[in-house]
Amino acid sequence: MKILPLNFYLNKDVIDVGQKLLGKYLFTKIDGVLTGGMITETESYKGIEDKACHAYMGKKTNRNETMFEVGGVAYVYLCYGMHSLLNVVTNQKEVPEAVLIRAIEPIVGLDEMLKRRNKLKVERTLTSGPGSLSKALGITKKINGKSFESKNIWIEDREVEISEKDIICSKRVGIDYAEEYVNKPWRFRIKNSKWTSVAK
16 A cells, blocks of 8 residues: 655645556545545646636635645535535645546455445446445545545555557536637546546
8 A cells, every 4th residue: 555645745846746646546444334446537727827717817705725735635516505525635735736636446345335326237327427426435615634554445456557649638627608718638547447427
């Protein structure tokens, strides 16, 4: 087990981090129960310049203030008031960039994930889509601000290499308001993985 070092998250290129997180392993330990799997899909949000980003133009709010922390902490926010979405904060303090984790291949704690998602069998929808992923892993706003070296949430490097040719780059989801940033190819999926969310 090799937990990703915090300097991984200090990378000043959030697009690069979004791709390098593919093939890494995300784990949670909630109420003593371990769940997790391999990250298969991400989206990068490029801070102050990105019209799809919560921190566009450097606007800091109670909701997004975690994005302004130094890279290596979890930014969890509620979408539509009910779905907890997990983001990996990157870059330096006061540079509000983050990568949304959209899907994993479930590996550990499958019974617990099924219970949390009220499902009977392990298949794509168990952990694809950022809301489903968070529910399966027990991620709530309580994780917001926690380090990815904490006892509750961490990311491991298990030396799975995803080459550039095996990454699908496409536009991000649900950001129709983002004007010239709508079509930025900043959503990343592992090609041929059956564990990513379905392309729109």
